Amino acid sequence: MGEREKSETVKSTADWVRDQLLTESTGHDWYHIQRVTETAKSIAAEEGADMFVVEMAALLHDLADDKLVASEEEGIQEINKWLVDRSVGKADSAHIIEIIETISFSKGKPLRTLEAKVVQDADRLDAIGAIGIARTFQYAGAKGHALYDPKANVRTEMTKAEYRSGQGSAIHHFYEKLLLLKDRMNTHTGKKLAESRHAFMEQFLKRFYAEWDGNG
CATH class of the missing domain: 1.10.472.50 (HD-domain/PDEase-like)
Incomplete structure (x- = not known):
């Protein structure tokens, strides 16, 4: 071709x-x-x-x-x-x-090729940062998940079925997936791009908890 x-x-x-x-x-x-x-x-x-x-x-x-x-x-x-x-x-x-x-x-x-690593990095980058935050709440709203449940535990070591079917809150999703992605980037370029997006999510969560507690 x-x-x-x-x-x-x-x-x-x-x-x-x-x-x-x-x-x-x-x-x-x-x-x-x-x-x-x-x-x-x-x-x-x-x-x-x-x-x-x-x-x-x-x-x-x-x-x-x-x-x-x-x-x-x-x-x-x-x-x-x-x-x-x-x-x-x-x-x-x-x-x-x-x-x-x-x-x-x-x-x-596991990813076998550079091309797979590139596409995975790009997909993961869209899950973090400002866009990632917006998409998290869009998905939670579409699925009827809570904004935040302080009494719920962060889920770890989930099966695929548990990951898909669980009723975790939007905020819990940051800890179950989004905050993990920076350290799971494959390419040098992807890792560089992830740094600022990850930092923005950390800033957002700090502000979220302050406002949640009435201190923001």
């Missing part, structure tokens, strides 16, 4: 994903995909990753996520069909699918 064909495939894929996720309401909408894709491209440029594989995986990564689809397996099948129909090479298709199947926080699977 030449560069022109790759460019056209990326554009048609973006249009397809946009149509499916534009009105998604839990923080995994088209604008999340757009941000992750742009961040992934920036990291890929710094790290020397395959730009086509990175961009395609970033665009498609949530179409097989169990937060959004009834069946991960069916989601993967649909993505694979999309790639085949657009004559994406077998090696690139397999690589893109592998990235989508391994980057989820809840799965905790």
